[in-house]
Amino acid sequence: MIKFKDVNKWFGSLHVLQNINVHVKPGEVVVICGPSGSGKSTLIRCINRLEKFQDGELHVDGMPLHNYSINLTKLRAEIGFVFQQFHLYPHMTALENVTLAPIHVRKIKKKEAKEIGMEKLVRVGLGDKASSYPDQLSGGQQQRVAIARGLAMSPKILLFDEPTSALDPEMIGEVLDVMIKLVDEGMTMCVVTHEMGFARQVAHRVIFMDEGEIIETEKPDQFFDNPQTERAALFISKILTH
Amino acid sequence: MLEGFNFRIIWEYMPLFLEGLRNTFLISILSIFLALIVGVIACGGRLSRWKFLRGISIIYIESIRSTPLLVQIYFFYFGLPTLGIRIPEIQTGILALMLNSGAYIAEIVRAGITSVPNGQIEAGMSSGLNYFQRMRFIILPQAIGVTVPPLLGQAIVLVKDSALLSLISVMELTRCGQVLTSERFMPTEAFFTVAFLYLCIYFCLKYLADWSQKRLIFKETY
Amino acid sequence: MIAYYFQRLIEIFPFFLKGLWMTVIVSCLGLIFGTIFGFIMGVLRSQKIRLFNWPIGIFVSVIRGTPFVVQIFIVFFIFPEWGIQLNAISAAVLALTILGTAFICEIVAGGIKAVPKGQWEASASSGLSIVKQLRLVIIPQALRTILPPLVGQYVLLIKDSSVVSVIGVVELTRVGWLTVVRIPEGLMVFSLVGILYFVISYPLIRLSNGLEKKLSVGQISL
Numbered sequence: 001m002i003k004f005k006d007v008n009k010w011f012g013s014l015h016v017l018q019n020i021n022v023h024v025k026p027g028e029v030v031v032i033c034g035p036s037g038s039g040k041s042t043l044i045r046c047i048n049r050l051e052k053f054q055d056g057e058l059h060v061d062g063m064p065l066h067n068y069s070i071n072l073t074k075l076r077a078e079i080g081f082v083f084q085q086f087h088l089y090p091h092m093t094a095l096e097n098v099t100l101a102p103i104h105v106r107k108i109k110k111k112e113a114k115e116i117g118m119e120k121l122v123r124v125g126l127g128d129k130a131s132s133y134p135d136q137l138s139g140g141q142q143q144r145v146a147i148a149r150g151l152a153m154s155p156k157i158l159l160f161d162e163p164t165s166a167l168d169p170e171m172i173g174e175v176l177d178v179m180i181k182l183v184d185e186g187m188t189m190c191v192v193t194h195e196m197g198f199a200r201q202v203a204h205r206v207i208f209m210d211e212g213e214i215i216e217t218e219k220p221d222q223f224f225d226n227p228q229t230e231r232a233a234l235f236i237s238k239i240l241t242h
Numbered sequence: 243m244l245e246g247f248n249f250r251i252i253w254e255y256m257p258l259f260l261e262g263l264r265n266t267f268l269i270s271i272l273s274i275f276l277a278l279i280v281g282v283i284a285c286g287g288r289l290s291r292w293k294f295l296r297g298i299s300i301i302y303i304e305s306i307r308s309t310p311l312l313v314q315i316y317f318f319y320f321g322l323p324t325l326g327i328r329i330p331e332i333q334t335g336i337l338a339l340m341l342n343s344g345a346y347i348a349e350i351v352r353a354g355i356t357s358v359p360n361g362q363i364e365a366g367m368s369s370g371l372n373y374f375q376r377m378r379f380i381i382l383p384q385a386i387g388v389t390v391p392p393l394l395g396q397a398i399v400l401v402k403d404s405a406l407l408s409l410i411s412v413m414e415l416t417r418c419g420q421v422l423t424s425e426r427f428m429p430t431e432a433f434f435t436v437a438f439l440y441l442c443i444y445f446c447l448k449y450l451a452d453w454s455q456k457r458l459i460f461k462e463t464y
Numbered sequence: 465m466i467a468y469y470f471q472r473l474i475e476i477f478p479f480f481l482k483g484l485w486m487t488v489i490v491s492c493l494g495l496i497f498g499t500i501f502g503f504i505m506g507v508l509r510s511q512k513i514r515l516f517n518w519p520i521g522i523f524v525s526v527i528r529g530t531p532f533v534v535q536i537f538i539v540f541f542i543f544p545e546w547g548i549q550l551n552a553i554s555a556a557v558l559a560l561t562i563l564g565t566a567f568i569c570e571i572v573a574g575g576i577k578a579v580p581k582g583q584w585e586a587s588a589s590s591g592l593s594i595v596k597q598l599r600l601v602i603i604p605q606a607l608r609t610i611l612p613p614l615v616g617q618y619v620l621l622i623k624d625s626s627v628v629s630v631i632g633v634v635e636l637t638r639v640g641w642l643t644v645v646r647i648p649e650g651l652m653v654f655s656l657v658g659i660l661y662f663v664i665s666y667p668l669i670r671l672s673n674g675l676e677k678k679l680s681v682g683q684i685s686l
C-alpha cells in the first residue's frame with residue numbers, strides 16, 4: 001500500500017530523511033515515534049506529497065510519487081490527513097468542513113454529501129455538533145471533526161501527525177478512542193505519536209526515527225520492553241518519565 | 243471665540259456645500275471602486291510567478307507609496323497635456339486617486355491572502371482540493387473577512403484625499419470652502435462647515451469599519 | 465525641445481535641493497513635536513482617566529476625520545482671526561505637529577494597551593510607582609508594537625508635508641509647481657519631484673517593514 005525505497009530528502013544542507021525503507025501493507029497500523037526534529041512529520045507528509053523528496057522511490061496505492069507528474073488530486077483524495085493543530089476551516093461549520101471535499105472533489109450531490117458527512121460526525125461522536133463553528137468546540141471535539149473530515153472521502157489510508165499533542169490531557173482519550181475504533185474497522189493508518197498506550201494496544205509495528213534515519217522497526221511490546229538500540233532505550237525512558 | 247460666527251452665510255451657501263458634498267461622494271465612490279479593481283490586479287501581479295509581472299507591480303506599488311498624492315495629482319495635471327491628452331480636471335483627479343489607492347489596496351489584499359495560515363492551505367491540499375477550489379472555498383472567504391476593515395480604512399483615507407482635488411479646481415467640498423473664503427472672506431464659517439461635513443462622513447465610515455472588525459474576522463482556534 | 469528643457473532642469477536643480485531641504489526641516493520639526501506630544505497624550509489615553517479621555521478622543525477623531533488641507537487652511541486663515549499670528553512656515557509646522565500628535569497618540573495608546581495586564585500587576589506588586597511602571601516595564605515592551613507603525617507614520621507626515629505648499633511654503637512640491645510654469649514639461653518636473661520624495665520615503669518604508677518583521681514574535685494580525 002505504501003512502499004518507501006531508499007528515499008532521501010534534504011532541506012538545504014539538512015539531510016532530513018536518510019535512506020528510508022518502509023513497507024506498509026493494507027490494513028496495517030504503523031506508529032512512528034522519535035525525538036523532536038527527527039523527521040517524523042516530514043516522513044508522513046511525503047506520503048500525500050505535502051513534501052517532495054529528491055531521491056529514491058515511493059509508491060502509494062500503486063501510484064509512483066517519485067514521478068512528479070502524477071495526479072495529486074487523485075492521490076490526496078484517497079488519503080486522509082489529520083494535523084496536530086487540526087486546521088479546521090474557521091469560517092465553516094463542522095458539517096461544512098466535512099462535506100467540502102466530497103462536494104468539490106468527488107462531485108457528490110450536496111444532499112448526499114450531507115448524509116455522508118452526518119454519518120461521519122456521528123461516527124466520531126459529534127452528531128449533535130454539526131452546525132457548530134470550530135471556535136465553539138473544545139480541542140478534542142475539533143480534532144474529532146478533523147478526523148471526520150479525513151474520513152469523509154472514504155480514504156484508503158489515514159495519516160495522523162501527532163493528533164493528540166496539542167490537546168489537554170483530559171481530551172486525549174476521546175480522540176484516541178475514535179482512532180482505535182477506526183483500527184478495528186480495518187483502516188490502514190500511519191500515526192506519528194508518543195502515546196505508548198495507543199501504540200501497545202493497536203499498532204502492528206512501531207518505527208523509531210532519529211536524525212532522519214529509521215533506527216528500529218519492531219512489534220510494539222518488543223520495542224517498548226526490550227529496545228535493541230541505546231538511542232531507542234534513552235528515548236523510551238524519556239517518554240516514560242514524562 | 244466663535245461669537246461672530248455667521249450662520250446666515252452658511253445657510254446662503256448651503257446649496258453650494260451640498261453640491262460639493264455630492265461631488266465628494268461621487269468622486270470617492272467611483273475612485274474606490276476603480277481602485278479596488280486596480281488593487282486586485284496589482285496584487286495578482288505582485289503574487290504572480292512571472293518575474294516580469296511581479297517587477298512591474300512592485301515598481302508601481304512602491305513608487306506610489308513613496309511619493310505624496312499631491313505630487314501624483316500634479317504629475318497627471320501638468321503631465322497629461324504635454325502628452326497631448328486633455329481631459330477635464332475631475333477625470334485627472336479620479337485617475338490619480340484611483341492609482342494612488344490602488345497601490346495601497348494591493349497591499350491590503352496581499353496581507354489578507356497571506357494572513358490565511360499555511361495549515362489551512364495544507365488541509366485543503368490534503369483533501370484533494372485544487373488551486374482554484376482552495377482559493378474559492380478556503381483562502382478567499384477568510385481573506386475577505388480580514389480585508390474589509392482595512393479597506394474601509396482606505397475608503398476613509400480616500401475621502402480625505404479627494405480634498406486635494408480642490409487644488410486643481412475640482413468643485414468638491416473643500417473647493418466650496420475656498421470659494422466662500424475668496425468671495426466673502428469668511429474662512430471661519432467656510433472651513434468649519436467643510437470640516438463638519440467631512441466629520442459626518444468620517445463617523446459613518448468609522449462606524450462601519452469598527453463593526454466589520456468585530457463581525458468579519460475568523461480565527462483558527464486551537 | 466525635451467533635451468533643452470532637461471538641460472534647464474539640471475541648471476535649476478539646486479533650487480530643488482533647497483525645496484527638499486525645506487521639506488525635511490518642516491516635516492522633521494513636525495514629527496519631533498508630534499512624537500513628544502503624541503507620546504504624552506497616548507500614555508494619558510491608555511490610562512482610561514475620564515478627565516483626559518474625552519477631550520483627547522474628540523481631538524483625535526476631529527484630526528483623523530478631516531483632510532489635512534482643510535486643517536492647514538484653518539490654521540493659516542483662522543488662527544490669525546483669533547489673534548494667533550503665524551507666518552507660513554510656523555503654520556505648516558504647527559499643522560503637521562497637530563496631525564502627527566493625533567495619529568501618534570493612537571499608535572502609542574494601542575501599543576500600551578497591548579501589553580498584558582499581568583505586566584502591570586507584576587510591576588505594581590514590586591512596588592514601582594505608576595511612572596516607573598510605565599517607564600521601566602510597560603513602555604519598553606510597548607515599543608515593539610509602537611515602533612513599526614511610528615516609522616510608517618513618519619513617512620505619512622513627510623508625504624503630507626507636500627500639502628503645506630498651498631499656503632506658500634517653498635518646499636519640494638511648491639518648487640515643482642513654480643518650475644512647471646517656466647519649464648512646461650509636467651511629466652519631467654514632477655518625476656524629479658517624485659524621485660526626491662522617493663529617496664527619503666522609501667528607506668523609511670523599508671525600515672518600518674524590517675522593524676515589523678524583526679519585532680513581531682507573537683504577531684497580531686490586523
Ligand SMILES: Nc1ncnc2c1ncn2[C@@H]1O[C@H](COP(=O)(O)OP(=O)(O)OP(=O)(O)O)[C@@H](O)[C@H]1O
Pocket residue numbers: 011014016034035036037038039040041042043
Ligand atoms: N520547511 C522546512 N524547511 C527547512 N527545514 C525544515 C522544514 N521543515 C522541517 N525542517 C527541519 O527538518 C527537521 C525534521 O523536521 P520534522 O518536522 O520532520 O521533525 P519531527 O520529527 O516531526 O519533529 P517534532 O516532533 O518536533 O514535530 C527539523 O530539524 C526541522 O527543523
Ligand SMILES: [Mg+2]
Pocket residue numbers: 040041042161162
Ligand atoms: Mg512534527
